[in-house]
Amino acid sequence: MKPTMRSHHRDDTDEATTESNESRPSVVDLTDVSFGYTSTPVVEDITVSIDAGEYVAVVGPNGSGKSTLMQLLLGLLEPDSGTAKLFGVDATAFDDGARVGYVAQRAGTSREMPITVREVVKMGRFPHVGFGRLSAADWRIVDRAIDTVGMSAFADRRITQLSGGQRQRAFIARALAGEADLLVLDEPTVGVDTESVDAFYGLLESLHVDGITVLLIEHDLQAVIEHAERVICLNQEIYFDGPSAEFTDSAALARAFGTGTRLLTGGNG
């Protein structure tokens, strides 16, 4: 992996690993959160806390409320009841957007839009520059972020000309350019070939080691168990929240998905 964007994170994390979880600042705090688009709740009584530097995966069957949960914790939706906090602030009022990097499933709205990798990554600097222009220092951060995800050779390529895996790397670079503390990824490997998926998780792992908090919403249980250190299994309510190694042996897997074995070998939930 290329040199990291923010090596100070590694030192912080090394120190942090010797301390208890309680000493790490909380990044996400959901307390008794319920939400429904209609009178039927999509998620109910969710209480979750994610600390700085954690690598957490949220799994659950289709329609289990994973994406809704993500929108609640990012402040894009307001809970019907309970509280959602991001970096200690009410999530809907949170205004330090540069601290959060977001990578969606097949991000980008227009298939045809002629936009280069560098133009996408520079968006990460927008919360820092506001209405102004990017300075030389901003551009250096952009180029370093592109380098970190191994996309320097493709910086001036149109994003539509890239493979799915490369595209998602570009979006991670955008989050890195913003110097995000929290990276939220919503099923980022959908439609990405197996080889690229492995490289993608390798990149996430190195960012996690670098101290960035990673929150991954994922359908691929095998990948989650292999890479994340903590799993939250959701199906309207939380079925499991603990170390990923314990998830496979838990009853929650079968309860949430109906059958665990098939999903773990089949790979696609």
Add this chain to the structure above:
Amino acid sequence: MTLAFAGGVYEAFVPILEVWYWLLTLLYHLTGLELINPEYTFMYRAILVGLCVGVIAPLIGTFLVHRQLALIGDALAHTAFAGVAVGLFLNAVLELSVSPYLTAVVVAVIAALLIELISEATDAYNDVSMAIVLSTGFALGTVLISLNAGGLAVGINQYLFGNLSTVSAENAVIMLGLFSIIVATVALTRNQLLYVTFDETAAAVSGLPVAWYNRIMVMLTALVVVGAMQIMGVILVAAMLVVPVAGATQVSRSFSESLLVSIVLAELAVLLGIGISYYVGATAGGVIVLVAVGIYALSVLAGNVRQTGAPDETRELESISQD
């Protein structure tokens, strides 16, 4: 107070118009081009308005097309038509002398906000809210015209199809004002508009008030539509928001390049269109759009040639090292 302010703004733009006259007169003496004969100063104003349209339409259109809102220009043009009808109606009934383009600006901006508000309030898709506003606008326009107070229907064709010869000094100044507002707003908010256009959710996560930028975008669209309506007409105004952008998308390698190329293509269409329409005596709006579509076809061809000329690109991308 408002009238005094408007008068002040008008006076501020008049010197620009005078410099423009002087420049084209000079060009006429250098080239002898009949199109810019000083006897026909209405052409000077029409060319100025056309050049402004060639900048602002693709400037806004680039954001609209990539947000898949290409047809919003059409919807707002129909409401601008209602605005013109309101202006003509008020002038006839109340014996005022308000420019119908000013009432069109007001009505189109209100309609633009309505489109956004309907979308936000009802979760309806944008095309549903556009269809509702488009129909309402055109219905209001036809009702007011059919009332025919004081011969309202007279001269309505110039708004429907555009007319070079009716671009008055006042209308040219209105266009310069709209041009300044649009270019300044886009220059100021280009980062935000790009982010919202490309990835609305990520933009929201980054802390941008996405709904407000959507509103700014539709309001700017309304201003472009009214400005372009003078020479393009209600029926064809949307083409200038879409066609040059579609052409630029085919041949551009980056977003900033596509903005620039779309403006170049639009200016080419406007100048050729005005020139051809002058010499053959056809409606300028129609000729401009036909030229723009011709340029678009050439762009598609050029884009395809470029793609087939770069066979190694895909292979190279497939084999990117996954370090």
